[in-house]
Amino acid sequence: MRKNRGFVALASAIALVAALFGGVSTALAKTAAVPQVNKQLELNPGSTVTATFTYTITPTELSTGTGSEKTYTDGPAATIDDIALNNASSDANNNGTGAIKFGGETDASAFAHAGVYAWTIRENATANGSGIGAFQDDAQAYTLIATVVNGDNGLEFSSFEIVRGEATSVTNTNKTDKIAFDNKYTETTLENGADLTITKVVAGNQGDKSKQFEFTVTFAAPSVLPKGQTAAQTLNAITATANGATDIQFADAADGATTRTITFKAADAKGVTFSNVLVGTTYSVQEAAVDGYKQSWTATSNGVESASQASLLIGENANNGTMTNTHEDVTPTGLIINNMPFIMLGCVAVAGVAAYGAAKRKLEK
Incomplete structure (x- = not known):
C-alpha cells in the first residue's frame, strides 16, 4: 500500500514538473523573432560597386478563412532598413540584411491590439550608386503574415509566415523560410x-x-x-x-x-x-x-x-x-669573301719569301 502511495506521489510530482515546464515552453513560443530582409548582389570578378537598396512594405488585407473576416491593416507604420553595400565585389561586401520594424520597434509593443496582420514587401528600383554599369533588380514580391497575441507581458508575436508572391489568404502553399532579394550588376x-x-x-x-x-x-x-x-x-x-x-x-x-x-x-x-x-x-x-x-x-x-x-x-x-x-643573333663562321684579296696578297708574299730563301740556299752551296 505504501509502495502504491509512493508511486502516486512520484507520478504527481512528475506531472507537476511537466506542467510547469510545459507552461514555460508555451510562454516562450509566443515570442517569435521578426524576419529580416536579405540582400545578395551578384557581380563578375573585376567589378566593384557601392549602392544602397531600399524597400517598400505595405499593409494588405488577406482572407482569414473565417467568413468575411480579413487580416488587420491598422498596425503601426512598418519600415525596412536600407541595405548599403560599400565596394561590393564578387567575393566581398556583396550581401547584407535589413531589419523590419513596426512603429520603429522589432517587437509587437507598438501594436494596438492582437490579431493577424499582413504586409506586401517589394524592393525599389536601384540607383546606380558609384557604379557606371547596370543593375538588374529582383522583381519578386513577398507577403509577410504576423500573428500578434496577448502575452503575459503585453502584446507579442507568436508566429510569422513568409509567402512568395502576393498572397490573398493566410492559407498558402507557396511558403518560404526567408525574404531574399537577388540583384545583378554588370559593366563593360x-x-x-x-x-x-x-x-x-x-x-x-x-x-x-x-x-x-x-x-x-x-x-x-x-x-x-x-x-x-x-x-x-x-x-x-x-x-x-x-x-x-x-x-x-x-x-x-x-x-x-x-x-x-x-x-x-x-x-x-x-x-x-x-x-x-x-x-x-x-x-x-x-x-x-x-x-x-x-x-x-x-x-x-x-x-x-x-x-x-x-x-x-x-x-x-x-x-x-x-x-x-x-x-637570336647569328654569328657567321669560316672565310669572309670580302677579305679574299687581302688573304691572297698575304699568300703571295709568304710564297715569295719562301722562294727567295730556297734560291739563297742554292747559291750558298
Missing part, C-alpha cells in the same frame, strides 16, 4: 575605359621589325550577364581597333557558345585594342612560333602583373599585354 570596358590592348615588340640586333607575327585571342564569357543577353551576344559585341595590326578576323560565337576567337597579324610596335568587353570576361592569347625568335609574354590583368597567357581577367583596372619576340 566601353563604360569604364579599361579596354584590352595587345602589342607586338620585336627585339634583338637582327630582329626583323617589319615581320608579321600571327596571334590568336580567345575570349570566354563570365557567368553574370546583362539582362536579356546570352553569353554569345556579349562576346559578339566585342570590337577590335587595329593599332597597325592587319588581317583581323572575327569568328562570331554561335548561339549557346561561351567563347569567341579572334585572329590578327602584327609587326613591331603594332597591335589591337579590344573594346566593349564585359567585365569578368577572360582571354587567352597564343602566337604562332617563328624560327629564330624567342617568345616572351607580359600582361597587366585588371591592374595586376602576370606572365600567364591563359584565363587572364579583364576588369575595371588596366588590361594590356605585350608579346616580345627576341631574335
Whole structure:
C-alpha cells in the first residue's frame, strides 16, 4: 500500500514538473523573432560597386478563412532598413540584411491590439550608386503574415509566415523560410575605359621589325550577364581597333557558345585594342612560333602583373599585354669573301719569301 502511495506521489510530482515546464515552453513560443530582409548582389570578378537598396512594405488585407473576416491593416507604420553595400565585389561586401520594424520597434509593443496582420514587401528600383554599369533588380514580391497575441507581458508575436508572391489568404502553399532579394550588376570596358590592348615588340640586333607575327585571342564569357543577353551576344559585341595590326578576323560565337576567337597579324610596335568587353570576361592569347625568335609574354590583368597567357581577367583596372619576340643573333663562321684579296696578297708574299730563301740556299752551296 505504501509502495502504491509512493508511486502516486512520484507520478504527481512528475506531472507537476511537466506542467510547469510545459507552461514555460508555451510562454516562450509566443515570442517569435521578426524576419529580416536579405540582400545578395551578384557581380563578375573585376567589378566593384557601392549602392544602397531600399524597400517598400505595405499593409494588405488577406482572407482569414473565417467568413468575411480579413487580416488587420491598422498596425503601426512598418519600415525596412536600407541595405548599403560599400565596394561590393564578387567575393566581398556583396550581401547584407535589413531589419523590419513596426512603429520603429522589432517587437509587437507598438501594436494596438492582437490579431493577424499582413504586409506586401517589394524592393525599389536601384540607383546606380558609384557604379557606371547596370543593375538588374529582383522583381519578386513577398507577403509577410504576423500573428500578434496577448502575452503575459503585453502584446507579442507568436508566429510569422513568409509567402512568395502576393498572397490573398493566410492559407498558402507557396511558403518560404526567408525574404531574399537577388540583384545583378554588370559593366563593360566601353563604360569604364579599361579596354584590352595587345602589342607586338620585336627585339634583338637582327630582329626583323617589319615581320608579321600571327596571334590568336580567345575570349570566354563570365557567368553574370546583362539582362536579356546570352553569353554569345556579349562576346559578339566585342570590337577590335587595329593599332597597325592587319588581317583581323572575327569568328562570331554561335548561339549557346561561351567563347569567341579572334585572329590578327602584327609587326613591331603594332597591335589591337579590344573594346566593349564585359567585365569578368577572360582571354587567352597564343602566337604562332617563328624560327629564330624567342617568345616572351607580359600582361597587366585588371591592374595586376602576370606572365600567364591563359584565363587572364579583364576588369575595371588596366588590361594590356605585350608579346616580345627576341631574335637570336647569328654569328657567321669560316672565310669572309670580302677579305679574299687581302688573304691572297698575304699568300703571295709568304710564297715569295719562301722562294727567295730556297734560291739563297742554292747559291750558298
